[in-house]
Amino acid sequence: MSALTSLTLKAAVDGLEKGEFTSVELTTAHIEAIEAARVLNAFIVETPDQALAMAAASDARRALGAAGPLDGAPLGIKDLFCTKGVQTTACSKILEGFVPEYESTVTSQLWRDGAVMLGKLNLDQFAMGSSNETSYFGPVTNPWRASGSNKALTPGGSSGGSAAAVAADLCLGATATDTGGSIRQPAAFTGTVGIKPTYGRCSRWGVVAFASSLDQAGPIAKTVEDAALLLTSMCGHDPKDSTSLDVPVPDFTQFVGKSVKGLRIGVPAEYRVDGMPAEIERLWADGIAWLKDAGCEIVEISLPHTKYALPAYYIVAPAEASSNLARYDGMRYGLREDGANLTEIYENTRASGFGDEVKRRILIGTYVLSAGYYDAYYLKALKVRRRIAEDFDKAWERCDAILTPTAPSAAFGLGENSNDPIAMYLNDVFTVTTNLAGLPGLSLPAGLDANGLPLGLQIIGKPLDEGTVFSVAGALEKAAGFTAKAGKWW
Numbered sequence: 001m002s003a004l005t006s007l008t009l010k011a012a013v014d015g016l017e018k019g020e021f022t023s024v025e026l027t028t029a030h031i032e033a034i035e036a037a038r039v040l041n042a043f044i045v046e047t048p049d050q051a052l053a054m055a056a057a058s059d060a061r062r063a064l065g066a067a068g069p070l071d072g073a074p075l076g077i078k079d080l081f082c083t084k085g086v087q088t089t090a091c092s093k094i095l096e097g098f099v100p101e102y103e104s105t106v107t108s109q110l111w112r113d114g115a116v117m118l119g120k121l122n123l124d125q126f127a128m129g130s131s132n133e134t135s136y137f138g139p140v141t142n143p144w145r146a147s148g149s150n151k152a153l154t155p156g157g158s159s160g161g162s163a164a165a166v167a168a169d170l171c172l173g174a175t176a177t178d179t180g181g182s183i184r185q186p187a188a189f190t191g192t193v194g195i196k197p198t199y200g201r202c203s204r205w206g207v208v209a210f211a212s213s214l215d216q217a218g219p220i221a222k223t224v225e226d227a228a229l230l231l232t233s234m235c236g237h238d239p240k241d242s243t244s245l246d247v248p249v250p251d252f253t254q255f256v257g258k259s260v261k262g263l264r265i266g267v268p269a270e271y272r273v274d275g276m277p278a279e280i281e282r283l284w285a286d287g288i289a290w291l292k293d294a295g296c297e298i299v300e301i302s303l304p305h306t307k308y309a310l311p312a313y314y315i316v317a318p319a320e321a322s323s324n325l326a327r328y329d330g331m332r333y334g335l336r337e338d339g340a341n342l343t344e345i346y347e348n349t350r351a352s353g354f355g356d357e358v359k360r361r362i363l364i365g366t367y368v369l370s371a372g373y374y375d376a377y378y379l380k381a382l383k384v385r386r387r388i389a390e391d392f393d394k395a396w397e398r399c400d401a402i403l404t405p406t407a408p409s410a411a412f413g414l415g416e417n418s419n420d421p422i423a424m425y426l427n428d429v430f431t432v433t434t435n436l437a438g439l440p441g442l443s444l445p446a447g448l449d450a451n452g453l454p455l456g457l458q459i460i461g462k463p464l465d466e467g468t469v470f471s472v473a474g475a476l477e478k479a480a481g482f483t484a485k486a487g488k489w490w
Contacts, residue, residue, distance in 0.1 A: 004029040005169040009073055009226035012172050016062065016072045023055035023062070023072030027116050030074045034118060034170050037143075039490045042155075042165040044079060044137045045087055045120040054116040061114065070233055071114025076171035078162050079120040080127055081107050081217075082206040086117075090208040091135040092125045094353025095334040104206025105238045106175060106217045113233045118171050122161030125355045126325065127182055127210045130427040132160025133418050134357040142190060142411050143168040143486035146451035150489075153411040153453070156186030156427075162220045163190040167486055173221040173230050177207060179214045180313050181407075181431025184443035187220055188406035188456025191445040191484060193227045193473070194220040198464045199438035200245035201231075203238030211320035212243075214313075214435045224444060224473045228252035231466065247464060255470040261295030263472065266399030270306035271430060273408065280405045280455060283447045287403055287457045290479035291472070299399045303391040306433060308384045313432040314425060315368050315381035321358075322365030328353065360421065389437040396462050401472050404430050406443040406456035430458060440466045442473050446480040454484065 004026050007015065015021055031048045051074060058072035082088045082100040089095040103111070111117070124134040131154040132140040142155040143164055155164040159176035163186035166174050176183045178196035187194030195218045202217040209215060219230035232252045238244040267288060272281070288298055330336035330349030337348035354362070368377035395402065408429055417423040434441035440463075443456040457476060461469035 005033045007172070008222045009172040009229055010223070012073055013070065017067070023058040023116060024052060026072060027051050027055035027074045030118055030171060037168055037170055037490050040141050040143060040164050040168060041138055042122055042140050042161045042168065042170060043076065043119045044091065044122045044161070047086060047117055047119045051116050051118050058114050058116060068112065068114035069229070070110060072116060073114070073172050074116045074118045075110060076118050076121045076162060076165045076174040077107055078123055078159055078175050078177060080123060080177050080208045081175055082208070083107055083117065083120065086120060088120070088208070089136070090126045091123050091137055092353065092355065092358065093136045093335060094328045094349070096136070098334050102206060105203035105240065106207065106234045109233050109236060110175070121165055121174060124158035124160065125358050126208065126321070127158040127177055127179055128321070128357050128361055129157040130181070130185060130424050131414070131417065132157040133414060134355050136355060139414050140164045141414065143490070144190060144411060144453055145487065145489060146453055152414045154189065154414050156189035156411065158182040159186045159220060163187055163192055163194070166190070166192045166220050166222060168490070173219055173226055175217060175234070176220045177215055177217050178435065179210050179317060180435050181428040183218045183220060184431050184441055184456070184458060185407045185427055187443040188445070188454065189411040191454030191482070191486070192220050192222060193224050193442070193444045194218065195227050195231060195442040195466070195469070196434065196440065197231060197235060197466055198245070198440045200243050201235045201464070201466070203236070203241040203244045205238055205240040209324040211317040212324060213320060214317055216435070224470060224477045225253055225256045227442070228256050228470050250467060252466055252470050255467040256474040258471040258474070259295070260291065260471050260475045263296045263401065263468065264299050264399040265291050265296045265472070266299050266301035266395050266402040268301050268303045268306065268402060268404060270303050271404045273429060276408055279449045280408065283455050283457065284403070284405050287446060287476060290476055291403065294475045294479065301395045301398055301402070303395060303433065305384060305387040305391050309388055309433045309436060310425065310429055312381040312384040312388070313428065313436060314364070315377050316385060316436070318361040318365035319369050319378050320365070322362045322369065325358070325362055385436045388433055392437045392439060400462070401468050402460040404458045404460065406430060406458040410449045410451065410453035410455055434460050439463060440469050442469050444473050444477055445482045446476060447482065448484060
């Protein structure tokens with residue numbers, strides 16, 4: 001039965017269609033895998049009864065010839081997506097015990113297409129972090145280990161639970177969110193595929209907010225085709241989200257395997273950062289060579305404002321976070337601590353309910369928005385953001401997609417960077433630009449480092465041109481031939 005958990009999403013859906021196994025059998029195999037892998041701490045809420053009920057309903061639909069594109073496929077849901085009747089906490093103490101009365105738009109579309117929910121996945125608290133160590137429920141452990149070492153590694157963040165669960169074959173795919181790299185960096189650290197679509201492609205309704213102008217939902221999956229299959233379901237216009245784009249959603253799977261001959265691929269000089277490991281430089285060179293072989297034209301491009309992206313991001317994101325998180329006051333939902341008066345209740349609730357990283361970002365955000373500092377920091381960061389978007393606009397005149405590394409290193413040890421916020425923030429150096437500019441970006445595994453850990457390549461596309469991103473990713477996936485899996489130690 002465990003062979004069922006090693007299937008890709010596409011292979012599982014095809015197997016269900018052919019009647020090789022039922023959704024109940026497939027779901028049971030995944031439930032057993034989750035139970036055997038609790039040491040990873042990827043799932044913080046397991047919903048086996050609900051999963052089996054959804055699987056049985058899927059089998060009944062299939063028997064009637066009414067199956068949807070994801071019918072019977074067991075998925076994991078990042079605990080940032082509101083799920084009706086199932087606790088949603090954003091992995092923060094302040095929301096412990098909060099059970100939504102509504103379903104997020106993204107998850108409701110997955111259920112509309114027949115997917116099965118296995119449970120809620122761990123993440124950095126309020127999606128603030130790059131290593132999944134800020135979660136109130138404890139860190140997630142990466143299923144990968146360095147050769148000859150038992151050291152626990154980070155799966156990346158904030159979507160560490162999603163990436164670890166997919167990499168360990170605990171689900172066929174998972175929802176995730178990306179504010180500065182939180183889909184792509186964990187995908188790179190775990191040998192999985194993750195895509196952040198164009199800002200506005202996926203509805204943010206029912207997703208716990210971090211930084212509203214940057215947050216975007218997307219999938220983490222085992223293959224490029226699986227990511228395309230999931231993204232097709234997750235996208236779509238939603239009148240409940242004012243930033244949702246009213247544009248048609250193509251079947252993204254149709255772009256995977258499409259020829260990339262004649263495409264111009266940009267290679268930005270600014271992404272060759274000081275101190276970048278030689279093996280990441282080599283992997284990037286391999287990616288360039290693979291795309292050349294596939295008939296692409298390689299174009300050197302410049303994104304001159306890249307060096308300002310990280311500081312701009314760490315002003316804009318905390319500013320929006322300080323505004324968004326003001327709603328957690330102990331009055332309406334979640335945690336409420338006692339106090340002698342209203343102000344004290346607010347203070348005690350927030351002091352107890354928010355973790356250190358969340359407090360740090362709220363304080364940074366409140367500071368940069370305060371009188372006297374607004375112009376010096378926040379307004380300046382918005383101007384830099386505009387320049388970064390203009391850099392990409394100029395680049396699109398010369399290329400159709402951009403190729404870069406996803407992260408500046410392979411997965412590092414849990415606890416390694418937790419006392420150095422700057423070292424942690426540098427994990428986002430290659431990913432934040434796409435969030436600031438609202439562009440689609442995909443990470444796929446393309447090789448292993450000297451310690452046998454996965455490394456990722458990133459493809460950045462034009463606005464709403466996920467199709468080209470998937471085509472390029474498909475060509476790279478084929479050329480890289482990445483089939484390595486984490487050795488099972490749990």
